[in-house]
Amino acid sequence: MSLVRAACAAALLVAGIDEAALATTQNVIFNGTIAPTCTLVVATNGTMTASPDLQSLSSHNGGGSAGTVTLTTTGGVSLSVDPVTTMTVPSADSTSTTWTPTYSAAGAHAIGETGSATSITTPGADLVSVHLAGTKGGSNRFANGNYQATVTLRCE
Amino acid sequence: MKHARILATALAVGLAPIAAKAQSMSPMRGEINSFTDVFAVRVFPANPYDRKIRVEIHVYDQDFQPVDARVSPNVFQLASQASRSVLVVVPFDGAAERKVRICTESIPFPNQQTQIRAQICGKFFGRRKS
Numbered sequence: 001m002s003l004v005r006a007a008c009a010a011a012l013l014v015a016g017i018d019e020a021a022l023a024t025t026q027n028v029i030f031n032g033t034i035a036p037t038c039t040l041v042v043a044t045n046g047t048m049t050a051s052p053d054l055q056s057l058s059s060h061n062g063g064g065s066a067g068t069v070t071l072t073t074t075g076g077v078s079l080s081v082d083p084v085t086t087m088t089v090p091s092a093d094s095t096s097t098t099w100t101p102t103y104s105a106a107g108a109h110a111i112g113e114t115g116s117a118t119s120i121t122t123p124g125a126d127l128v129s130v131h132l133a134g135t136k137g138g139s140n141r142f143a144n145g146n147y148q149a150t151v152t153l154r155c156e
Numbered sequence: 157m158k159h160a161r162i163l164a165t166a167l168a169v170g171l172a173p174i175a176a177k178a179q180s181m182s183p184m185r186g187e188i189n190s191f192t193d194v195f196a197v198r199v200f201p202a203n204p205y206d207r208k209i210r211v212e213i214h215v216y217d218q219d220f221q222p223v224d225a226r227v228s229p230n231v232f233q234l235a236s237q238a239s240r241s242v243l244v245v246v247p248f249d250g251a252a253e254r255k256v257r258i259c260t261e262s263i264p265f266p267n268q269q270t271q272i273r274a275q276i277c278g279k280f281f282g283r284r285k286s
Contacts, residue, residue, distance in 0.1 A: 037184055041205065048270055153272055
């Protein structure tokens with residue numbers, strides 16, 4: 001019985017080898033096109049603190065922190081921040097403030113702190129730090145209360 | 157025929173994760189020819205976060221001025237890791253061609269002192285054919 005089994009197995013093996021030897025090969029071609037893409041994932045919002053002379057409210061000041069965003073891109077895109085247009089200030093603050101958003105990036109692309117648009121040509125992932133600084137001139141000072149701003153980080 | 161089926165299945169399996177998870181909006185570039193007074197673009201915003209976010213779609217011209225386009229839907233909630241299609245219909249307003257930006261915007265962590273609005277903009281060029 002075991003002899004019959006062995007013979008059958010051998011016959012199947014030979015038949016398989018025969019089949020493989022006769023088989024032809026075909027190339028299957030895969031094409032793929034990736035258009036410029038970009039993903040922004042906000043990790044943390046920022047915090048602004050006042051300077052000792054109360055003329056600066058900034059994420060750069062001691063105790064302040066930048067907002068962080070993860071950028072992943074194929075390249076062929078541009079990164080920028082918009083001027084701050086909407087700001088909530090306490091009612092006691094009636095004087096004008098100049099708001100300056102900036103960003104920097106570390107990772108696949110090293111971008112020094114800037115407020116201008118940056119062209120990203122190569123693929124990779126970065127951690128983008130977003131800062132916001134408000135300054136008052138002359139004798140004006142930041143007031144007691146809550147300030148809130150929204151910085152738009154754009155990838156296009 | 158069999159090879160075609162295998163190829164189609166492989167492409168579908170291979171490309172599906174890219175479309176579903178790896179982008180905040182796709183496509184980000186496009187040229188559209190239209191024989192009418194408007195041109196239409198279908199974009200797919202995606203939510204890369206592990207929780208639901210509110211998404212807004214805005215259409216701007218080259219100077220970032222709002223364009224009176226029809227966006228459906230223009231505001232919606234998007235589940236974690238999900239994407240959905242949005243139809244944008246842009247009028248030519250009498251011009252032979254028009255360049256617009258279609259932007260996906262979201263503020264994933266609202267009510268903070270310094271909020272960050274993430275904005276992904278695609279550039280689209282519509283050309284009117286007569």
